[in-house]
Amino acid sequence: MSIDTFREEVRDWLQDSCPESMRLGAVHFEDAYDIYRTDDALAWRDAAAERGWTAPTWPTQYGGGGLDKDHNRVLGEEMARIKALPPATGMGLTMIGPTILEMGNEDQRQRHIPKIVTGEAQWCQGYSEPGAGSDLAGLQTKAVLEGDQFIINGQKIWTSGAQHANWMFALVRTDPEAPKHDGISFVLLPMDQPGVTVKPIKLISGSSPFCETFLDNAVASREDLIGELNKGWTVGKRLLQYERNGATRRAPKKKKATLNVYASIAKEYVGTDADGRIADTGTRDDVIKQVIQERALALTTKRVLDESKETGAPGAATSIFKAVGSTLAKEGSQLKSTLRGTAGLGWEGGAFSEDELESTRSWLRDRAVTIYGGTNEVQYNIIAKRVLGLPD
Numbered sequence: 175m176s177i178d179t180f181r182e183e184v185r186d187w188l189q190d191s192c193p194e195s196m197r198l199g200a201v202h203f204e205d206a207y208d209i210y211r212t213d214d215a216l217a218w219r220d221a222a223a224e225r226g227w228t229a230p231t232w233p234t235q236y237g238g239g240g241l242d243k244d245h246n247r248v249l250g251e252e253m254a255r256i257k258a259l260p261p262a263t264g265m266g267l268t269m270i271g272p273t274i275l276e277m278g279n280e281d282q283r284q285r286h287i288p289k290i291v292t293g294e295a296q297w298c299q300g301y302s303e304p305g306a307g308s309d310l311a312g313l314q315t316k317a318v319l320e321g322d323q324f325i326i327n328g329q330k331i332w333t334s335g336a337q338h339a340n341w342m343f344a345l346v347r348t349d350p351e352a353p354k355h356d357g358i359s360f361v362l363l364p365m366d367q368p369g370v371t372v373k374p375i376k377l378i379s380g381s382s383p384f385c386e387t388f389l390d391n392a393v394a395s396r397e398d399l400i401g402e403l404n405k406g407w408t409v410g411k412r413l414l415q416y417e418r419n420g421a422t423r424r425a426p427k428k429k430k431a432t433l434n435v436y437a438s439i440a441k442e443y444v445g446t447d448a449d450g451r452i453a454d455t456g457t458r459d460d461v462i463k464q465v466i467q468e469r470a471l472a473l474t475t476k477r478v479l480d481e482s483k484e485t486g487a488p489g490a491a492t493s494i495f496k497a498v499g500s501t502l503a504k505e506g507s508q509l510k511s512t513l514r515g516t517a518g519l520g521w522e523g524g525a526f527s528e529d530e531l532e533s534t535r536s537w538l539r540d541r542a543v544t545i546y547g548g549t550n551e552v553q554y555n556i557i558a559k560r561v562l563g564l565p566d
Contacts (some may be wrong), residue, residue, distance in 0.1 A: 199259075226238045278400050
């Protein structure tokens with residue numbers, strides 16, 4: 175099908191299938207759990223899944239859309255035109271799905287990928303532990319192979335969305351005598367079993383997107399071991415590259431729209447001069463600097479996508495996007511709060527508008543973006559070793 179014909183088809187389909195309530199442009203991931211459980215969101219997801227467009231580039235034999243790079247770009251452009259939210263989101267699509275497609279066996283692809291496409295399977299990550307965060311290879315959650323099952327005991331923490339998930343992908347120690355980067359296996363386990371207990375953690379922003387998860391004789395099937403026994407560290411690292419690659423998959427923001435976000439706040443709270451510009455020159459410089467950096471990142475990610483091969487997989491360079499993107503996100507939230515002055519510090523009460531209260535919460539929750547998903551320090555180490563080739 176030609177690009178022009180496909181574009182017309184996509185426009186017609188979006189007009190009929192995407193509810194107005196799902197045309198929000200973007201939402202913070204902490205709000206997504208509630209938004210994606212509404213009737214409109216489920217209808218939007220089901221309509222897209224029927225065409226495979228929840229995972230538009232995945233192979234059709236597993237329920238994906240099978241779109242090539244050019245047709246997928248058109249789909250993304252048309253969704254952005256009406257500010258449509260992705261019909262589905264989560265770790266299934268961005269992390270474990272691509273990993274199973276690349277490193278799983280055919281049986282695992284047939285059993286798990288279609289359920290990710292339809293949304294039947296919702297996933298969480300079992301990596302970090304109270305004593306194994308940045309030093310992830312120090313994990314101690316133990317899995318013992320008994321017949322066709324792994325019996326798992328231990329604790330995971332910062333398991334984002336665990337209270338909403340029905341599956342977990344986890345790194346577990348299957349050989350306690352091996353060096354710490356060895357003896358680790360990558361397994362999949364269902365969450366709806368007696369041996370799994372989830373406790374949400376309340377954050378400084380007031381929300382609870384992260385959880386601690388306790389595994390007490392939890393069971394994972396031997397057939398849900400991804401890769402080789404005791405060789406899960408390689409699988410786990412590969413999945414993290416897919417996670418960081420998400421930074422390059424976000425649609426670049428339009429320059430004018432980005433500028434208007436900061437400039438409109440500054441003009442409201444700081445004021446304007448006789449020429450209609452932000453009155454304070456220092457504030458004006460801060461806004462311009464943030465906009466330029468965000469735009470530079472957007473253009474760089476677009477260039478990387480355009481230059482990538484159609485089947486190109488993410489590599490260590492994705493750590494650059496994670497480090498830069500998370501830093502800019504944190505600095506952007508800080509700037510929005512700062513521009514509002516004391517109105518950007520309100521927590522509750524009628525003296526503050528909804529935007530002002532949300533600004534405070536965004537500023538607080540985005541303090542964490544340079545920590546979760548791999549701290550900036552971890553990303554810098556990866557960049558130094560794997561991208562620049564510097565010695566340890």
